[in-house]
Amino acid sequence: MLLAHDLEGPADAPAVVLLHSSVCDRRMWQAQRQPLLDAGFRVLALDFRGFGDTPAPTAAYSNVEDVLALLDEYGIEQAALVGASFGGRVAGEVAAWRPERVSTLALVCAALRGHPPTPAIAAFGAREDELLEAGDVDAATALNVETFVGPRADEATRHAVYAMQRHAFEVQLAGPEVAGDNTEPDLSAITARTLVVSGKLDVDYFGEIAEVLTARIPGARHVILDWAGHLPNLEDPAAFNPVLLDFLRG
Template sequence: MAGTGDVVVLLHSSVGDRRMWDPQWQALLDAGYRVMRCDFRGYGETPAPLQPNNDADDVLALLDEVGIERATVVGSSYGGRVALELAARWPGRVDALVLLSAGSPAHEPTEELDAFDEAEEALIDADDLDGAVDLNVRTWLGPDASEDTRQKVRVMQRHAYEVQLAVDEEFDQLEVEVDLGAIESRALVVAGKHDLGYFRQVATDLADRLPRARLVELPWAGHLPSLERPDETTELIVKFLAERDG
């Protein structure tokens, strides 16, 4: 956490950790925000859970611990799902949402997404972590991602596997019923043309369902636009925040 001013919380994808926000970090500080990014349990520097947990609960507890009453929450993929749950369960704590290729607690996975999960699990069960990492890089990064970006995702994903496999048992998230209709904050919903159909459909539905949402479709993007074209995505985020401030 660094900076002063209104708070922006960055929640990472499940194929990364808080390092995925390196391209946005300094730009948001320079724009005058107090910026916080964290690792979910089992990612980055946070150990895997030893019992069932809920990541939205964890984020709320972190906000409470550092004395943050309200924040804009920027979530990528799984981080977007957590951001939606946070805003729905505690609407008074979220000023605004930026949802980059977000998952959703209110949308069932598609056959395409289930097939990816099965392929990843089979590679992990076969102790082929390199193959599982490559599967993630192929699936989640669009055509504009540089080789440096692909390598960064490889490093973060491989580290996540190592952290999660270091415990004897994998625990599921504690499920909480989430009513997206309770969300009060305005939202920028971002979708990538080259992303899986599930995430494009979620974006379209969220833009229709949330009363203060705006949909932006990026013709060049895969699933991780903040890494694929970081400057353009950062500009999109900063402009949205400035509109709120105005």
């Protein structure tokens, strides 16, 4: 199964693949797509399994293999990966397991498999589980928006994140529990030029991860956005886009 996706731009342009957060879907990149196209990139935005327009998984699967299958479908031998939160985790895993396929890597408030939870993120997870077990999907969705959308976001952005997260809960809760990939990546194997972006106002868990990624990925550079929460590309695209474009242009 190919993931639901949008592909725009000329076939001979350098490809940028946009990997979304687990509180969103590929629509989270709407404010980046046109600037990337205007800058001369081919832009591929996808929905992971159980998000957006991609059905929930029904058997064991690999997010990394799903991304690579989409690249193979269009003959994209090498691409820049831009990943937010969960999408950042997947981007790092693709770059570690198949370094020859990734030219450039931008990890935005990225997650990292196996990183120990801080008290703040553990409390969030426990409360989310409690609400979902009680069947209060609306409250669980609101909790995610409150936790992960920073103060610069306007009400329209908060509403959009709410809608994306609510839809993901609906799709995932209706599907069976299945296993995804679970092998921790060797970050030292990454050869892509790498930018790690974190938000000063994000949950502390992701700030810790940003420091680990910067330390373990060879040559990685870390930028802290003092105005940002967990989703800077949504919270203030006008401030975020130049950071991303300058990095991708090299």
